[in-house]
Amino acid sequence: MTNTAMTERNPAEQIIIDGTTRLFAIIGDPIAQVKSPRVLNPRFVATGMDAVMIPVNVRPDHFEATVRGLMAIGNLDGIVVTVPYKSRILPLIDDVLPMAQQVGAANALRREPDGRWCGDMFDGRGLVRGLGKADVRLAGRRVMLIGAGGAGSAVAVALADAGIAALTIFDVDADKATALADRARSAYPACAVRAGAVDLAGHDTLINATPIGMAPGDGLPAPIDGLSADTMVVDVIIKPEVTPLLAASRARGCRTFNGRIMLEGQADELAAFFGAGMN
Amino acid sequence: MTNTAMTERNPAEQIIIDGTTRLFAIIGDPIAQVKSPRVLNPRFVATGMDAVMIPVNVRPDHFEATVRGLMAIGNLDGIVVTVPYKSRILPLIDDVLPMAQQVGAANALRREPDGRWCGDMFDGRGLVRGLGKADVRLAGRRVMLIGAGGAGSAVAVALADAGIAALTIFDVDADKATALADRARSAYPACAVRAGAVDLAGHDTLINATPIGMAPGDGLPAPIDGLSADTMVVDVIIKPEVTPLLAASRARGCRTFNGRIMLEGQADELAAFFGAGMN
Numbered sequence: 001m002t003n004t005a006m007t008e009r010n011p012a013e014q015i016i017i018d019g020t021t022r023l024f025a026i027i028g029d030p031i032a033q034v035k036s037p038r039v040l041n042p043r044f045v046a047t048g049m050d051a052v053m054i055p056v057n058v059r060p061d062h063f064e065a066t067v068r069g070l071m072a073i074g075n076l077d078g079i080v081v082t083v084p085y086k087s088r089i090l091p092l093i094d095d096v097l098p099m100a101q102q103v104g105a106a107n108a109l110r111r112e113p114d115g116r117w118c119g120d121m122f123d124g125r126g127l128v129r130g131l132g133k134a135d136v137r138l139a140g141r142r143v144m145l146i147g148a149g150g151a152g153s154a155v156a157v158a159l160a161d162a163g164i165a166a167l168t169i170f171d172v173d174a175d176k177a178t179a180l181a182d183r184a185r186s187a188y189p190a191c192a193v194r195a196g197a198v199d200l201a202g203h204d205t206l207i208n209a210t211p212i213g214m215a216p217g218d219g220l221p222a223p224i225d226g227l228s229a230d231t232m233v234v235d236v237i238i239k240p241e242v243t244p245l246l247a248a249s250r251a252r253g254c255r256t257f258n259g260r261i262m263l264e265g266q267a268d269e270l271a272a273f274f275g276a277g278m279n
Numbered sequence: 280m281t282n283t284a285m286t287e288r289n290p291a292e293q294i295i296i297d298g299t300t301r302l303f304a305i306i307g308d309p310i311a312q313v314k315s316p317r318v319l320n321p322r323f324v325a326t327g328m329d330a331v332m333i334p335v336n337v338r339p340d341h342f343e344a345t346v347r348g349l350m351a352i353g354n355l356d357g358i359v360v361t362v363p364y365k366s367r368i369l370p371l372i373d374d375v376l377p378m379a380q381q382v383g384a385a386n387a388l389r390r391e392p393d394g395r396w397c398g399d400m401f402d403g404r405g406l407v408r409g410l411g412k413a414d415v416r417l418a419g420r421r422v423m424l425i426g427a428g429g430a431g432s433a434v435a436v437a438l439a440d441a442g443i444a445a446l447t448i449f450d451v452d453a454d455k456a457t458a459l460a461d462r463a464r465s466a467y468p469a470c471a472v473r474a475g476a477v478d479l480a481g482h483d484t485l486i487n488a489t490p491i492g493m494a495p496g497d498g499l500p501a502p503i504d505g506l507s508a509d510t511m512v513v514d515v516i517i518k519p520e521v522t523p524l525l526a527a528s529r530a531r532g533c534r535t536f537n538g539r540i541m542l543e544g545q546a547d548e549l550a551a552f553f554g555a556g557m558n
Binding site: 017020029034035037038052053056058059066068072075 | 334354
């Protein structure tokens with residue numbers, strides 16, 4: 001089931017907002033670009049939940065007051081967090097779940113039955129779930145990851161959690177790569193995590209978690225000279241659908257995935273977290 | 280056009296919530312009973328506004344923080360205020376418009392282009408507009424009003440504003456009736472406003488603005504012995520549709536209106552205030 005199919009006008013799946021409707025907010029600044037309401041509202045409808053996700057533009061200079069105000073709303077049950085607040089949200093969460101702690105950021109909060117707010121990080125798990133639905137087995141893989149920023153951190157921790165055997169992390173900021181490698185290694189000692197240059201030898205998976213490839217004229221995020229056809233290549237970028245990295249990888253015969261697989265996996269994760277899971 | 284017709288499943292009038300959608304909140308405690316989202320959302324859709332009204336349960340002990348949080352949201356443009364906050368909201372409004380000042384309560388706030396919040400009171404105006412659409416001419420009427428509480432206050436001021444000639448206000452709490460009469464008289468010196476007992480002589484219109492008639496077993500809000508067939512009778516109660524007062528009035532041949540006329544008039548007023556007016 002694609003997002004497009006879910007948002008088509010099926011009269012049986014209309015949003016009807018009533019006094020009884022429960023609220024879920026997605027917060028960010030700016031907010032106009034967010035896709036979660038379009039993706040999650042049809043899932044609420046389809047699962048029979050009287051709930052709606054709304055976009056909420058939280059201004060940086062009113063961040064804490066606005067978020068605390070949202071959390072005080074009696075019929076607001078969850079919050080999705082996007083740029084630039086995924087780290088800034090942490091001090092406002094009562095219970096930061098382990099993956100959010102390891103990543104140092106949360107992208108979803110939920111009010112528990114006892115009134116406490118727990119927060120977790122689903123960005124990397126979204127990729128794991130998306131690949132799982134595409135029948136990609138992650139356990140045992142040896143991954144070369146480019147980018148140790150927000151997306152890269154979430155992906156690194158989620159991959160280690162999913163049981164990959166080895167992870168090499170590259171970032172133009174070497175200290176950032178080292179710090180992330182240290183965090184992932186201490187949380188998942190069974191995974192051989194290290195920071196290092198982009199070197200495809202000894203890796204069966206290449207993941208780009210940088211924005212390089214989004215802008216017109218962008219090239220590759222790193223040289224991929226040694227890329228062989230049996231390496232799987234993932235780019236977390238959604239637009240364009242085929243980045244220079246994916247084009248070059250396809251030319252070499254690699255199996256490739258773009259950011260849509262992560263987006264759809266995230267939607268599944270968030271829906272499940274908010275009680276609208278469908279599988 | 281009835282509310283029912285507007286909320287029927289017309290595919291062309293579906294709510295679609297996106298990152299660009301503007302928010303309007305209705306705040307109250309409890310909130311499950313509110314009808315504004317069902318009434319106003321189809322109007323937003325019909326006028327092509329990318330906007331949605333959501334129910335927001337504001338808890339009394341978090342009132343100010345929650346409302347200030349809502350007002351800080353970048354894409355929230357308006358707030359409808361219901362029980363028990365119509366008076367409590369006043370100190371949070373930058374510009375309290377004249378009718379809200381006279382009533383001592385506001386039921387709608389709007390963010391102006393300069394960022395200030397203005398608040399106004401549309402409860403009584405809703406009745407005036409509803410009666411106007413039913414071709415009832417109010418100018419010159421002599422009205423007997425039962426009830427000087429929240430609804431009664433809004434109705435009294437709006438009727439005086441609409442040009443009625445005389446207004447007698449009764450409340451079981453005589454001081455409340457007197458205080459309301461004083462306020463209405465000083466704001467509208469052309470209207471002969473006084474507090475007094477329910478006496479239908481010299482009045483051509485009887486309005487009940489108390490809740491008496493809502494509960495099973497309720498009787499009349501006041502004796503109506505002298506009620507003649509040429510007196511128009513309005514009951515602000517919505518459920519039941521025919522209160523004991525309306526039943527007794529119809530038995531005497533009076534023209535009657537129930538609270539639906541006020542509700543629909545309010546919806547027109549609120550839609551216009553929020554930029555979704557259709558006439």
